[in-house]
Amino acid sequence: MEIYPRIEIDINKIKHNTQVLVGLAKESNINITGITKVFCGLKEIAHAMVAGGVTMLGDSRVENIKKLESIDIKKLFLRLPMISQAMEIVKYTDISLNSEISTIKALGEAALKLNKVHSIILMIDLGDLREGVLIKDALKTVEAILKIEGIKLIGLGTNLTCYGGVIPQKDNLEILVDINKKIESKFNISLSIVSGGNSSSLYLLEKKEIPSRINNLRLGEAIVLGRETAFGNRISNTYEDAFILKAEIIELKEKPSVPTGTLGVNAFGEKPNFEDKGIRKRAILAIGRQDISVEDIAPKDSKVGIIGASSDHLIVDITDCSHKYTVGDKLDFTINYGSLLKIMSSEYVYKKFIK
Ligand SMILES: *Cc1c(COP(=O)(O)O)cnc(C)c1O
Numbered sequence: 331m332e333i334y335p336r337i338e339i340d341i342n343k344i345k346h347n348t349q350v351l352v353g354l355a356k357e358s359n360i361n362i363t364g365i366t367k368v369f370c371g372l373k374e375i376a377h378a379m380v381a382g383g384v385t386m387l388g389d390s391r392v393e394n395i396k397k398l399e400s401i402d403i404k405k406l407f408l409r410l411p412m413i414s415q416a417m418e419i420v421k422y423t424d425i426s427l428n429s430e431i432s433t434i435k436a437l438g439e440a441a442l443k444l445n446k447v448h449s450i451i452l453m454i455d456l457g458d459l460r461e462g463v464l465i466k467d468a469l470k471t472v473e474a475i476l477k478i479e480g481i482k483l484i485g486l487g488t489n490l491t492c493y494g495g496v497i498p499q500k501d502n503l504e505i506l507v508d509i510n511k512k513i514e515s516k517f518n519i520s521l522s523i524v525s526g527g528n529s530s531s532l533y534l535l536e537k538k539e540i541p542s543r544i545n546n547l548r549l550g551e552a553i554v555l556g557r558e559t560a561f562g563n564r565i566s567n568t569y570e571d572a573f574i575l576k577a578e579i580i581e582l583k584e585k586p587s588v589p590t591g592t593l594g595v596n597a598f599g600e601k602p603n604f605e606d607k608g609i610r611k612r613a614i615l616a617i618g619r620q621d622i623s624v625e626d627i628a629p630k631d632s633k634v635g636i637i638g639a640s641s642d643h644l645i646v647d648i649t650d651c652s653h654k655y656t657v658g659d660k661l662d663f664t665i666n667y668g669s670l671l672k673i674m675s676s677e678y679v680y681k682k683f684i685k
Pocket of ligand 1: 548
């Protein structure tokens with residue numbers, strides 16, 4: 331049976347993208363952690379990242395990391411752990427990113443109970459204002475961490491661009507390297523990982539401007555969609571279409587372009603605007619806002635125009651298409667991060683692997 335809507339996932343394209351990025355990073359002595367959260371930790375895709383040369387896998391949800399248990403590679407927990415999940419974090423992951431002493435203590439207690447040592451990377455906030463200790467608090471935090479049993483501090487990390495939109499640059503990454511140096515000399519320890527961010531740090535890699543002490547990047551979007559995220563540029567020699575969305579036409583009619591009757595708000599409390607373009611040929615597809623965000627998909631047939639969507643219906647204008655579509659036909663879309671996240675999380679979109 332052919333099931334729609336579906337997302338077709340080209341495993342070889344993911345592997346290729348990983349190889350290109352791992353190769354680029356290697357020139358600067360940087361390892362890549364493959365981030366699996368946007369595809370909910372699906373094992374088939376994670377395997378492609380491993381085959382492409384990542385040295386770790388990382389995810390922000392324990393549910394996803396559990397799916398990767400059988401893959402023999404180190405697992406990094408990305409979101410700051412919840413104290414309530416300390417046991418599971420220690421059980422299923424090797425390393426977690428942290429910024430709170432009380433949480434690190436809980437992880438230490440869990441590790442002792444499980445007869446393990448849990449490794450952590452201390453996150454430093456370089457100004458993006460999401461997670462991490464402020465620069466001025468780094469040394470005293472390390473001092474406290476080093477006293478906690480069951481915990482091994484193995485590195486420093488930072489996360490930029492995700493919240494505040496702060497772009498990684500040579501100067502803010504140099505601050506991370508500088509803190510690392512101070513910590514190593516003050517406490518006479520050596521840290522094995524200095525993790526310089528996510529897909530927004532890639533443009534620096536291409537320019538060879540990442541400070542040399544940084545030896546790890548955590549890449550999700552760049553691998554799956556072939557795009558860096560500081561400026562939204564394509565990465566050369568990578569595929570942007572490893573994921574293709576296909577949705578089926580369930581109605582196709584000529585209708586006016588402006589609704590008839592008194593206009594209130596739509597199902598989402600918005601007041602839509604309509605431009606009168608006369609009678610247009612419109613198709614309804616069986617997919618909606620429960621599965622995608624409308625701004626984050628692009629029809630492969632460039633003559634298809636997206637009109638709008640409700641929870642379960644996507645309305646498109648096909649008046650200008652040269653292809654003669656009929657009810658039952660499928661339309662293809664490339665997608666970007668926002669929609670990929672929704673599609674992979676939606677149980678209503680069938681996941682089809684192309685090998
Ligand atoms: C999601 C995430 C990443 C990966 O981000 P991309 O932009 O997909 O590369 C890296 N680090 C942390 C802490 C994250 O939450």
